[in-house]
Amino acid sequence: MTAPITTSEQDQDITATVLRERSRLWHFIRRRVADQTDADDIMQDVFYEFTQAYHLPEPIEQASAWLFRVARNRIIDRFRKKKEVALEEMGASDEDEECRLDLMLPSPDAGPEAAYTRALLLEELQLALDELPANQRDVFVAHELDGVSFKEMAAQTGVSINTLLARKRYAVLYLRQRLQAMYEE
Secondary structure (H helix, E strand, O other): OOOOOOHHHHHHHHHHHHHHHHHHHHHHHHHHOOOHHHHHHHHHHHHHHHHHHHOOOOOOOOHHHHHHHHHHHHHHHHHHHHOOOOHHHOOOOOOHHHHOHHHHOOOOOOOHHHHHHHHHHHHHHHHHHHHOOHHHHHHHHHHHHOOOOHHHHHHHHOOOHHHHHHHHHHHHHHHHHHHHHHHHO
């Protein structure tokens, strides 16, 4: 039987994790949030939640993954609060950043019904992604889910930025159409 972890050991673990992940987490947030004040608030919220969760009896197994998941959820929540727009109201625009499907998913923290709905939507999104041509799916996943910029993708693949933008646009249009019925439910 192992001895329980003391509060000072927990505080040391928290400090070590924050120091280790702070820079990566900051860059992750800043790539998705243009306003530095909002990014600062999100970062502070994430670390506050981390310290609260770390002191709970159920340990956080993978602190890094936990931090990034919470950051992503806080970013989504922040965008949702600022601008709630129905899927059908989103017209085609040159700025697909404002048309991100993941911003419309219910927060997993909003209770069991929202978590269930989110799981259904994510499952349906995965099925819809699998239906896309590989080149469109790859661009969509890299940009929306992995946070890779179009410039980085162009450098990695040798495909022009305009071609990558067009592929993502086709993917977004298809996904909007494919997921429209589910959204209306």
